[in-house]
Amino acid sequence: SFRFFQLDPDWISCLIDGAFSVGRVTAADAAADQKLHQKHVAGKQPPVVSGFLLRSYAVKGWPKLQVDGYKQTAQDEADMDGYKLKILRLAHLSPNVLLCLFEGDAVAVDIHQKPEMLHLGFEIPDTKTPDNYSKNLRKADGTDKDNYKNPWAIESIQPDPATRVVKVSQLFLDIEKKAALNFTAPFTSAQFALSMVEGVQKVRFVRSGS
Structure with missing residues (x-):
């Protein structure tokens, strides 16, 4: 199975806030956490993070599969390189499950073997x-x-x-x-x-x- 998805920035913000809230007691603690968030997180995340989740025996059979994501498609294959997105993360969640995150809104994904x-x-x-x-x-x-x-x-x-x-x-x-x-x-x-x-x-x- 193959599924596209997008990360919800509000959900991610709540997740980060929840992680920082451990041990938070006073208003001063909350203010300090807010400053840390503004310094290290806020404004440094891509406006859109998308990705896909692939579950297939091909992931286990060919663990070195290559991935390319594109923000749009083109009739001419040579034009596709101009729409390629940066990969933020590519990880195997299990032997047959592959997770990939892109910087931008991926509308097309190529999965292929290495050129060699x-x-x-x-x-x-x-x-x-x-x-x-x-x-x-x-x-x-x-x-x-x-x-x-x-x-x-x-x-x-x-x-x-x-x-x-x-x-x-x-x-x-x-x-x-x-x-x-x-x-x-x-x-x-x-x-x-x-x-x-x-x-x-x-x-x-x-x-x-x-």
Whole structure:
């Protein structure tokens, strides 16, 4: 489950006052507490603090998940960085619960793996044929083609049934034959890696009504 929320500044003020009130007896104590509050707290908090609470087994499975919050969305993905919010706190409340606070009103949140998680990989096989893997290949320009519109972009990969090891040398030759990938330079390990690369997974949550 995923939920957006905002901190209520009045509630936070009452919470702080309650914490300072321990041992408060005289009017002088109250005045001293008020001065401490004005000196160390008042005016130093962001006008709006928002955040989210995520409860998922993904939090436990991928404890190093990255988070980005945005004050608004944009049609052009390149413009999103200009709307990014500062993270005030990111903490695991339990193995599968993640809490995050932003400075500002978050209307969209991206949760993704670290960029260095870039890797080579295959598509998840069908449960009826768990050993028959496939790969949606990338073209020379790096685009990942829709296999429903571009059947040439699919490469069937069948590992050795006994060892479950993929014959990379044969896979290399099979991909090299696909002229539709538009590789004009000699097909080397660099082009092979480009065709097989898998980007990091990212999920975006957008607040309802935003």
